[in-house]
Structures are given as C-alpha cells and as structure tokens.
Amino acid sequence: MKETVQIFKALSEEIRLRILALLFHGELCVCDLMEVLEMPQSTISRHLAYLRNAGLVSGERRGKWMYYRLASETGRTARVQLELLAENLPQLSVINQDRRRLVTYLAGKDEASCTDK
Amino acid sequence: MKETVQIFKALSEEIRLRILALLFHGELCVCDLMEVLEMPQSTISRHLAYLRNAGLVSGERRGKWMYYRLASETGRTARVQLELLAENLPQLSVINQDRRRLVTYLAGKDEASCTDK
DNA sequence: TGCATAAATCCGCTTATGCGGATACATAAG
DNA sequence: CTTATGTATCCGCATAAGCGGATTTATGCA
Secondary structure: OHHHHHHHHHHOOHHHHHHHHHHOOOOEEHHHHHHHHOOOHHHHHHHHHHHHHOOOEEEEEEOOEEEEEEOOOOOHHHHHHHHHHHHHHHHOHHHHHHHHHHHHHHHOOOOOOOOOO | OHHHHHHHHHOOOHHHHHHHHHHOOOOEEHHHHHHHHOOOHHHHHHHHHHHHHOOOEEEEEEOOEEEEEEOOOOOHHHHHHHHHHHHHHHHOHHHHHHHHHHHHHHHOOOOOOOOOO
16 A cells, blocks of 8 residues: 555656656666756756655666666566657657657767767 | 646545545535544535545535535546555555445434434 | 766755644533 | 535645755766
8 A cells, every 4th residue: 555655646747657658668867858848957856766665667877877777677556657658658748748859859960968879 | 647646646645535535425414524534524624625625525505414425526646546545555554444434324324313314 | 087967965044734721612411 | 495415615824845946966077
C-alpha cells in the first residue's frame, strides 16, 4: 500500500510527469532536463529525487554528469503506470512542446556539455 | 494535464484508496464508510470531496443520507485508473480487512440507519 | 592542492493538505 | 416552527511539499 501511495504521489505533480515523458525518449542528463524544461537545477534535482524514491527512475553517475532513465527494475504498479503514461502523455500539448524542444536541443547540443556518451 | 495530475493527487492518500476499494463492492452511504473505516465523519467527507472533485466518485442525496458510488461518467484516465485499482487493490491486506468489516457490517446493519434502499 | 563544473541537499518562505472537533447546512418529523 | 439526524465545510494546528537561491558534495583537471 505504501508503495502504491508513493507512486501516485510521485506522479501527482506536472513537472514530474514532464520529466518522465522526456525520459520515454531515452536516457537524459540533469543538464539536459534543465535546458529542455527551462528550470533551475535545484528544482529538477528535487523532483528527480521523488521519482527515484518512488522507484520510477534510476540514476547513474558518469564523471561529473548524472544520467537518469526510466527504472528497469520496478514493481508491477510502477511498470503499469509507466506503460499507461507512455501511452497517454504524448497526447498532451505541453508534453509535445517539451518533446519538440528536446529534439531541437539534442540536435544542436553544445559539444562542451555532458558528452560522455 | 490538470485532470491527470488531479486524479493522481486524489489517489495519493491511503484513506482515499480504501474508500474507493469499498465502493467497488457497490454504493455506500457516508455513515457506512464511517463505520467500516472507523473514522470520524469529517475525515470521510473531506476525502470524499477530493475523490468527487477528481471525478472518481459521484454522490446522491436520499433524504438525510448521502450515497456515494464510483463515477459512471468519467474521462479515460479516471476509468483506466479505477480499472487498475479494481484489479490491484484487493490484493492488499488492509483492503481485505476493510472488505471483511464491510461484509460483517452490512450483514448486521442496524435497521435504524440509512435504510432507504 | 586549488579551481571549475555538475548536481544533491539545505534553507527560508509559501502553499497545500493531513487531522478531528466545531459549526453550518440539508433533510426529516412532529 | 422546533428538534433531531446526517453531512459538508470551517477552523486551528501540524506536516508535507511547492519554489529557487545558497551551500554542500562529487567529479575532473592542472
């Protein structure tokens, strides 16, 4: 029950849904999320912590950079919710705007930023 | 997006999940919920307001009594989440305890209480 | 080691929501 | 109308979490 509640809580904030939607496109660095969502680093980090604690995303440090992706080891509830979101979020306009910004950003990505890929 | 967030918010509290689980068994009166969940009336009413505002339940007044049931007119997100909960909540022990209390309560229901059925 | 960059966490402030008792509102009966 | 019952909402208090800037922590490089 606590897990279920925690997952719903993690999903009950728009910014976190937007982060998840961006991660559907693949692994991203915190600095990527900052650029695309146009939000301060502390805000991004804070929300990532909720997603991480709910078991929805996992982070991996590579040098100075922290990469996040959708968690591969998840309980059933998390997986089902992620699947539902993957299906439904892309239909929302704010999510589409974010996606377009992501595509544009990745295309013109500054070579001086988190390039350890 | 606001609707999605609102639904997740409504679902992010244990008591509200328990209320929904009880309503899966059929329409109930506030006084029923109070008895089964062993909580004060104001607490029940407050949580029902969240569920109502999120479009997950609907209320109907019959005389002095207020009956609640799962909303029949819901958006897709609400319907999908309710279906998921109907599938997954019954597996949780606290939900099972509530169900047993509901059955016992309904079996011995005082004829002097909300009997306009 | 010092300096630079990235990001997690802290901090002060604000908002939202938890709680249950009190109160306001709604319905019913005499 | 008064009284009784049911319930939505208010209220005071407490906790959780929103925000972004500041600070701490972590990694890299000279």
